[in-house]
Amino acid sequence: MQHLSGMDRARSALEKGERFPIGTLHPVVADSWQRCRDFDLNPRGTPRHNVVAFADVKQRREANTAMRLLALAEMQLLHSQIAGSNFMIALGDANGVVLDTISDQHFADSEAGRAIIPGSIWNESERGTNALGLAALVEKPVAIYGREHYFACHGHLSCMAAPIFSSDGKVLGLLDASCAHEARQEHTHALVRMAAAQIENGLLYQSHSKSFVFAFHPRVEYLDTLSAGLVSVSLDGEILSINRPGKTLLDGLPALLGNHFDMLFEAGFGQAVDGLLKGGVIRIRDRAGSGVFMVCRQIGEHDAPVKKRSSPSIPALIRQESAPDFVSHDPAVKRSLGDLAEAAVLRMPVHITGETGTGKELMAQHVHKVSARKGEFVALNCGAVPEELFIAEIFGHERGAFTNARAEGSIGLARMADRGTLFLDEVADIPLAAQTSLLRFLDSMEIRAVGAQKTQKVDVQIVSATNRDLENMVAHRQFRADLYYRLNAFSIRLPPLRSRTDFASIVRHLMEKMAPGTPVTDAAIATLSQRKWPGNIRELRTVLQRALVRRCADYIDESCFDEASLVPDLARDCCDECRDRPLSRAKCQEIRSVYEKTQQNISRTARELGLSRTTVYKHVRTVEASP
Known part of the structure; x- marks a missing residue:
């Protein structure tokens, strides 16, 4: 008989409606499973996916503005700390309604990612055992790993959530990190708890920006950590707020809001403030006789700015020398980068194509980087140079070589790029007359300035780019075929x-x-x-x-x-007949907008707008003709 693990036995008991084996589940999980069973939830079924209206989400966000502001900053920090882990970070309100998410693309596109969206409700009674709903219920940090989730369909996920408390002990919100259940994520769970604590401390500073804020701890080296107690005190010594570590350190004392500083610490308030405002750390005893170190973190006068915490340093990832300075996770871009370094080492001309704005110059600069050349990166917009000056711009010219030539002459861009990279942007605009000279240069790497007698050898990496179809231009004899094939030794296509x-x-x-x-x-x-x-x-x-x-x-x-x-492109643009007539353009934009919303259905668009199909077609025919 095959030996079953503790989780296997627990899942079997759950699905058969039997009593859970003792010791196989954490008590928090076992209690949650039992409540879900009492709700008559089927563990092999599909959880209800309730989502509140966006107007409700907006109201909930507005009701939690201060917490949300601090939480989003912490979520951004968490994103950088656990990037690449196939995860999503979510902020929920006290009722388990998701307000915001920040995730990596892979998780966001997954079935789980599409379920955790603003407005989705993650209470236990509908979603079963999950970290967000359970943390809201038990008001403690919770981690649910894999098959600890009540619903079997969530067994591939690990979720860690921590409540965010107000100074009076009420749950304001919930911070959650969900990721693929490839390993137990204790490290991530710790980061989530730390982030929740940072949010609570930030709220304490914000809520009492005109008061004193003191940090205290029995060990002086812990004063700058999340283990330190924080207490905000009015100018006359009234306790306004204490964070959770502070309440723990003052356990057994009347650490209640509204009580006086002197009820917690033996040193009088005035004497303590005198010592603290000198800028140093003081040592005092609490009323239970325990010694603590204390330091002033915020001075309680005027409009003292909120103290900004220093974010913990995040170890920098080891970057390879050839790592690009742009995002390159897309498979098409990755493929283009695959053999680029070797092509650059072999000094192969690189040709980059792509629509306007896709980052062709950034890619050209990356080619220069991976080539490890010591010379400069020199760029030329071929479309911006007058035809009669093109050769002189690249190869240089002697003094007085032609009318309007520079008096001192010019060394030319090719010589400027010697031992470096010459980037020919908008290469399709090179004048036909200049293409022969450029081809000769690519074959020999020799240049002769206009008006000069001698040639000079240079070592240049050539990179060209265009958003036009050079093959089509070659077919119509608008671009030399031999020059195109010379430039296109190694090609890169940047997707839109x-x-x-x-x-x-x-x-x-x-x-x-x-x-x-x-x-x-x-x-x-x-x-x-x-x-x-x-x-x-x-x-x-x-x-x-x-x-x-x-x-x-x-x-x-x-x-x-x-x-x-x-505005979607179809709604923003209009047909040629309407483009210069404002009244007609507005109507055309409306027609094209509805046309897009109806999945380009002419009949439905006509019905919704009360127009004839012929009228609709007149305004959208250019859309239908586009690829």
Whole structure:
């Protein structure tokens, strides 16, 4: 007979309706399973997925504004600490209703990720044993690993949640981290508990910004840790707030709000403040006779600013020398990067294609980086140089070589890029007359300045880029075939933003560049992902910049985007006939917007707007014709 593990026996008993084997389950889990059984929940069934309306979510957020502001900052820090672990961090209110989430893309796209969304309710009576609902119920940190979940369909997940308490001991909210159940995540559970404690301490500072805040602990080296007690005291010595570690350290004493400082500590309030305001650490005894060290963390006068905690240092990940300075998790981008280093070492010309704004110059700079060349990265926008000056711009010219030439001459971009990289952007715009000279240069790596007699050898890595179809241009004899094949020795195709699988990572990467440490919620990313992004990453950066200007707090959520910045392309654009007529354009935009919402169904669009199918078709025919 096969030996069954303790969890196997417990699951078998659960599903058969039998008594759970003693000692196989943590008591908190066993009690929860029994309550779920009493609710008549089927452990092999499907939990109810109740979601409150967004208007309700908004009200709950507004009711918890201070906590949410601090929590989103902590969630951002957690995101950086456990990145790459296939996880989601969620903030819930005291009733287990999710307010916000921040996750990695893989988890967000999973079935579990799609279930943990703003507005989803995670109470035990409907969702079974889960960390968020259980922490709300027992008002303690809880971890539920794998098959400890009541519903078997949640057996592949591990969830850790910790309640966030107000100074009077009431649960304000819940912080949860959920991840794939590949290993027990004790480390993550500890980080979640620490984050909840940081939020509580932050609320204490915010709520009593005009009061004294003292930190105390029996060991002086613990004064800067989460183990330290924090007590906020009014200017006349009244106790206004004590954090949870502080209440534990003062157990047995009248550590109640409204009592006086002197009821807790032997040193008089005035004497203690005199010592603390000198900036040092004092040693005093509490009324139980225990010695503690104490330091002033906030001076209680005027409008003292909230003390900002210093975030614990996060060990930097070891970066490979060839790691790109941009997001490259998308499989298509990863494939492009696979053999790039070897191609650069072999000095193969690299050709980059992609729509406007997809990051072609960033990729070109990465080519220069992996080539390990000591020279400069020199860029030229081929479309911005007059045809008659193109050769002189690249190869240089002698003094007075032609009309309007620089008096001192020019060494040219190719010589500037010697032992480095020459980036030819918008290469499709190179004049036909100049293409022959460029081809000769690529074959020999020799240049001769305009007006000069001697040639000079250079060592240049060539990178070109375009958003146009060079193959089609070659077919129509608008671009030399031999030059195209020479430039295209190693090609990289950058996908448009709308098809990138790492969209969320790109958003957070751009935000970290523009406003380091600013949290971005999953709901914000979901809102952004609805757009087609014709301007790609460049357009996304502009929208995020506008959101930073419009935001009401130190985070970005879906409310930070105005309608103008996120109008779907079909609603924003209009047909050619209406583009220059404002009244017609507004009607056209309305028709195209409804057309998109009805999954491009002309009949439904006509019915909803009370128009003829011919009228609708007239305004959307360019959409139907597009690929």
